[in-house]
Amino acid sequence: MDLPRTAALASRLEWRDTAGSTNAELGRLAAADPAAWPAWSVLVTDTQTAGRGRLGRAWTAPPGTSLAISVLLTPRIPAERYGWLSLLAGTAMARSLRAMDVAAAVKWPNDVLIGGRKVCGLLAEALPGGAVLGAGLNHRLGADELPVPTATSLAIEGGPTDPDALIAGWLEQLRRLVGDLEAAGGDPVASGLHDAVSGTCETIGRRVRVTLPDGGAVVGTATGIGADGRIEVTDLGIRATTAIATGDVEHLRYE
Known part of the structure; x- marks a missing residue:
């Protein structure tokens, strides 16, 4: 070609x-x-x-x-x-x-x-x-x-x-x-x-579920990407943020 x-x-x-x-x-x-x-x-x-x-x-x-x-x-x-x-x-x-x-x-x-x-x-x-x-x-x-x-x-x-x-x-x-x-x-x-x-990155600002390699999951709002490239997911209910290096992200419509 x-x-x-x-x-x-x-x-x-x-x-x-x-x-x-x-x-x-x-x-x-x-x-x-x-x-x-x-x-x-x-x-x-x-x-x-x-x-x-x-x-x-x-x-x-x-x-x-x-x-x-x-x-x-x-x-x-x-x-x-x-x-x-x-x-x-x-x-x-x-x-x-x-x-x-x-x-x-x-x-x-x-x-x-x-x-x-x-x-x-x-x-x-x-x-x-x-x-x-x-x-x-x-x-x-x-x-x-x-x-x-x-x-x-x-x-x-x-x-x-x-x-x-x-x-x-x-x-x-x-x-x-x-x-x-x-x-x-x-x-x-x-x-x-x-x-x-x-x-x-349209993940930022979205409600997401991130399935982790060990089978666990984190649900919250993707609030940003850290200086190390990890996605930061915040559970607004308890105001806790998790920085995730590897996982499968699902953009949620309803949760």
Whole structure:
């Protein structure tokens, strides 16, 4: 596939007609031959057969309906700030879609929504000396192909579906946000990343239930994102706030 805008932004670009997990494949390639796969290498397919989401969940879509995009990074930031890369990836996708007149927003930590329905999931994975950012973007998924009622696609929402424009738009925003974070020594507040994430996150201000990895749950109002990237959930009844690093967020309509 011809992707001229994307090629101009990537240090190396490879399109695969089919791939297992683009994140896993790009990580393997970079480990085997680092010189051939420098930072900002990009691996893309629209037919991913072994995609992975957060917490090891499987991610699948009919062939040709969703873009699986993986980007290799070696950010010059402290390792303890790598947790921000997942938030950065989702914010970059939401901002790129907004620039194309799509009313996208982020559900913490890294789902991109349109009208409350998921159009894109993102996954950041650490590698020795770097990280790989992966995006699964539903661009041409039809209404009869949706895996769950809470999903959507750009085609359904009347948004752009051209792969080159979508991938290049995300890369442009990624480069801008990563560059700002590096210039600030990895400080998410000084770099403006904290404000950027907060500005695209529609979880803030919502009544939520957060299911924790141990099976417990926290219910309250999401009142903000801390300087460490954790979502802060406040039970207004007892005026207690919990900062959560990992969990599944459900936006509640009634509680």
